[in-house]
Amino acid sequence: MRVGELAEREVAARLERPGLDLDTGPFVVRLETPIENLVEEVRFLYHDFPVVQDDGFVDFHVSISQPSGLRRWWRRQAVFRFDGAMPFEPLPFRMAVPMLEWSLNWCAATEAHQYVMIHSAVVERNGLTIILPGVTGSGKSTLCAALVHRGWRLLSDEFALIRPRDGRLVPWPRPISLKGRSIDVIRRLAPEFRVGSSVPNTEKGTVAHLQPPAESVRRANDTAAPTWIVFPTYQADTPTCLSPLPRARAFFRLADCSLNYELLGRRGFETLLQVMESCDAYDLTYGRLEEVLGLLDVLEPPKSAATSA
Amino acid sequence: MNPTRNVVWQVSEGSRLLWKSWDDEYVVFDDGSGYTHVLDLVAGEVLKVLEEAPADPSQLTHRVASRLDLTPDPKLVGRVQETIRKFHEVGRVEPTLS
Numbered sequence: 001m002r003v004g005e006l007a008e009r010e011v012a013a014r015l016e017r018p019g020l021d022l023d024t025g026p027f028v029v030r031l032e033t034p035i036e037n038l039v040e041e042v043r044f045l046y047h048d049f050p051v052v053q054d055d056g057f058v059d060f061h062v063s064i065s066q067p068s069g070l071r072r073w074w075r076r077q078a079v080f081r082f083d084g085a086m087p088f089e090p091l092p093f094r095m096a097v098p099m100l101e102w103s104l105n106w107c108a109a110t111e112a113h114q115y116v117m118i119h120s121a122v123v124e125r126n127g128l129t130i131i132l133p134g135v136t137g138s139g140k141s142t143l144c145a146a147l148v149h150r151g152w153r154l155l156s157d158e159f160a161l162i163r164p165r166d167g168r169l170v171p172w173p174r175p176i177s178l179k180g181r182s183i184d185v186i187r188r189l190a191p192e193f194r195v196g197s198s199v200p201n202t203e204k205g206t207v208a209h210l211q212p213p214a215e216s217v218r219r220a221n222d223t224a225a226p227t228w229i230v231f232p233t234y235q236a237d238t239p240t241c242l243s244p245l246p247r248a249r250a251f252f253r254l255a256d257c258s259l260n261y262e263l264l265g266r267r268g269f270e271t272l273l274q275v276m277e278s279c280d281a282y283d284l285t286y287g288r289l290e291e292v293l294g295l296l297d298v299l300e301p302p303k304s305a306a307t308s309a
Numbered sequence: 310m311n312p313t314r315n316v317v318w319q320v321s322e323g324s325r326l327l328w329k330s331w332d333d334e335y336v337v338f339d340d341g342s343g344y345t346h347v348l349d350l351v352a353g354e355v356l357k358v359l360e361e362a363p364a365d366p367s368q369l370t371h372r373v374a375s376r377l378d379l380t381p382d383p384k385l386v387g388r389v390q391e392t393i394r395k396f397h398e399v400g401r402v403e404p405t406l407s
Contacts, residue, residue: 246331246332246334247331247332247334248329248330248331248332248334248335248336248347249334249347251329251331251336251347252336252345252347255345261345262343265340265343266327266338266340269327269338269345270327273329273336276331
């Protein structure tokens, strides 16, 4: 059973209590919320995700609700709770939807140390995978959405989850977070994409989320081997420039984009070595999506990683 | 501490270095401290030599020169001294007590 197959009132009832258990691929998320517009957005953004029916293991128990007392009515707020604790200050009520996505990111970043986590988008096509590491504003989500429009499978917009035992990428195909002007850029580029409601004036500007493609969600358990690492930088009106990066430098930058490399110590080092052995790395500066998409379409897979111990 | 003097240097106590070389660069991870460095050939060889045995700057320069097939000229001497200074600053090497 998928979220989209449940009646609206059934979704709302489960979300209110005891929570809707979503199979998001690597993690089962129990989501609890009585907030109406969040119910609608969950139905929309998680439309194709399987609902876990049995009372099994839950990785993250997330609740977004309103605080009790005056704040329930006056300058309304939304509160994120994780396993009952409240790790953040409440946010304005209108930010409940992005708060859910940020909360899930926070859950993984603080809990999922069975993986080496890179702040990165990841897409795959025909068994070839691009890791797009980058901070907010680097253009990785826009590029990720455009590549998905071009037929690439979405593994993640936010996290490269690398499995230490074999260096493979574990998908977590959640909604793609678009910000500012990239919302209209993607709407124009891919009118068939389903974009959720825009939330203005967040700390990241206007934010909207893109429903992940059903096929990417269906293949949420199909891991992928990394092929390329591309560090994107968006600069308006700049010609596209894709330059090869030496492996050692790329390693260091990848580690720098990791959320838990230092925490994992030797395991993190050995996992990223494994990734770098099989990948070619590039620096990418781009100002025009069409140009860069054409370029990434014809990237040659690495022949072999020339290495020595 | 001035590395130009005859101080004998060693890799800092507790270091456990793991190495990987790609092309002309090294990635080295210290399992003791958790630090990772990207090093060029000269810096990498300086650390490798000290990992094998403590050395003073002069011995170090000659060993590095021999490994890389370079002349131990003043330029290399300066480069090795600067590398020791940087490694010392970040705690990768330390003077021996003797």
